[in-house]
Amino acid sequence: MPRSVNHVASRAKRKRILKLTRGYFGARKNVWTVAKNTWEKGLTYAYRDRRNKKRNFRALWIQRINAAARLEGMSYSVLMGALNKAGIEINRKVLADLAVNNPEAFKAIVEKVK
Numbered sequence: 001m002p003r004s005v006n007h008v009a010s011r012a013k014r015k016r017i018l019k020l021t022r023g024y025f026g027a028r029k030n031v032w033t034v035a036k037n038t039w040e041k042g043l044t045y046a047y048r049d050r051r052n053k054k055r056n057f058r059a060l061w062i063q064r065i066n067a068a069a070r071l072e073g074m075s076y077s078v079l080m081g082a083l084n085k086a087g088i089e090i091n092r093k094v095l096a097d098l099a100v101n102n103p104e105a106f107k108a109i110v111e112k113v114k
Contacts, residue, residue: 061096068099072110082113 014032021028021035028038066076074082083090088109098106 058092061092064096064099065092068103068106069110072107074110074114079110079113083109086113088113 017039018030018032018035021039023029024035024038027034029035062076065079069076069079090109095106095109098109
C-alpha cells in the first residue's frame with residue numbers, strides 16, 4: 001500500500017508561515033526554510049523585547065524625573081529618597097507624566113518633600 005501523506009495540512013502550514021513573512025527582504029519572504037527560520041527568530045526577538053520594553057520605559061521615566069528635579073534644584077536620587085521618607089507613594093510613570101505635562105503639580109510635589 002502506498003504511503004499516505006497529508007499534503008493539504010503541510011501545504012497549509014507552509015502557506016501560513018509564508019504569509020507571516022510577507023514583506024521580508026529577499027529569500028526571507030519566499031524560500032520555505034529561510035522564511036521559517038526568520039519567522040522563528042522573530043518570535044524570540046519579540047519575546048525578548050517585550051521584557052526590554054519595560055526596562056526602556058523605566059529608564060525614560062527616570063531621565064524625565066531627573067531633568068525636572070534638577071530644574072527644582074534637586075537630583076533624582078535625592079528626590080526619590082525624600083518622597084520615600086515623606087511617605088508619598090507615587091510611581092515613576094505618573095511622576096514622569098507630571099514632570100512633562102503638568103510642571104506645576106510636579107513642583108508642588110517637590111516643594112512638599114523639601
